[in-house]
Amino acid sequence: MRKVVITGTPPADWVAEADAITAELRAAPDEPSRKLVLDEHDGFWRDERIRDWLLEQFSNKCWYTEAEDSISPIHVDHFRPKGRVTNLDKSRESGYWWLSFNWKNYVIAGHLINSKKGDLFPILKGETRATPNCPEAQLKLEGAVLIDPLTDQTRLISYDRDDDGCIAVLAGGIDEIEKFKAEKTIEILGLNRLDKLNQKRGKKWDECLAEIEDYNGARAHGAQALVWLMKERAIVNLKKKVKYEAEFSSIAEACIRKKAPEPVIAAVFER
Missing domain, CATH: 1.10.287 (Helix Hairpins)
Structure with a gap:
């Protein structure tokens, strides 16, 4: 994988609207009230202002595969799922609803990769999942299994040729935790499933x-x-x-x- 490098800042008007929606979301007294806010602003992350800006960051390529839209249509994905989270054992937890309108939680992803990922977002054994009251910086310490394309952990996945094409493989010289993260990222995203x-x-x-x-x-x-x-x-x-x-x-x-x-x-x- 290749690390995506963010340059500049998103359109200020979109960010201002997103911050206002997030404030409204955080002020909601309970889950049904939050759902009403989410439903009212459903798809705001697909607004052309933020979508186009995010696309420019990586030359219109999927951030997970580097494929252009010839593979599948491009979506704006929530790296940390907003609604609910599914763990590797299929158990479920509440999602990262407070990051629904935070552009730093967005990833440009091909539809077929995004649909395979779904709401899978496990964390490493022994680590603690972030909560709405955690500082945003704590997300980096959460121990997410899925490799974030905005980090240097993209180096954990390399590629090799086989008889049918080129597949994602583990990079050499990595430790056991890094191998686990790379293996599960390839599996969760289905990086080798599309001929x-x-x-x-x-x-x-x-x-x-x-x-x-x-x-x-x-x-x-x-x-x-x-x-x-x-x-x-x-x-x-x-x-x-x-x-x-x-x-x-x-x-x-x-x-x-x-x-x-x-x-x-x-x-x-x-x-």
Whole structure:
């Protein structure tokens, strides 16, 4: 996965309206009253002002898969479910209703990924789920199992080629808790269940592999100037594939780091 980097701030008018709705929600005396507020403002998170701003943050890609909408329509998802929460053992708890209109709890997600996730949001064994009175900063300490695409934990999931396409796999060198989080994130989101997605990722992997092979095979062309030209062209093309805005840039990065010679890795990811 690739970390989504938020730049700038959402439209101020949308945020002001969202804050007012949240204040109304928090002031509601009981759950039925909160439901009335939620029903009245249902879909406010799909308002074009916030949706378009969120889409811009990751070049119109799903934050979980890096796929554009050719895989499935794009939704604004609540990372922490607003209505109810389902644990891994299928038990249920109250959702994060107070985050319903908090843009920091929103994720751009493809419909098929979002529908698979549903209201699943387990936390690690022994950890305590956040409550409405917890400071927002405490959410980071909650011990969520699902990997947040806004965090560096996205590094826990890599990719590899198989016979049918390219699948999400565990990154190397991670500890047992990190393995658990990565495994469950792949399972909860169904990152490997969509054939079309796997095939599109596989195409990206193969494109990168072809560039790597061009780099490796360049010396067979004899003339030194031509050799250098082919090597440089391969590196330029690989750099384009790992750009933040490129579709499946994390697949390109995984392929390069796993299949390319060290000089190519150094050149592509030079700082």
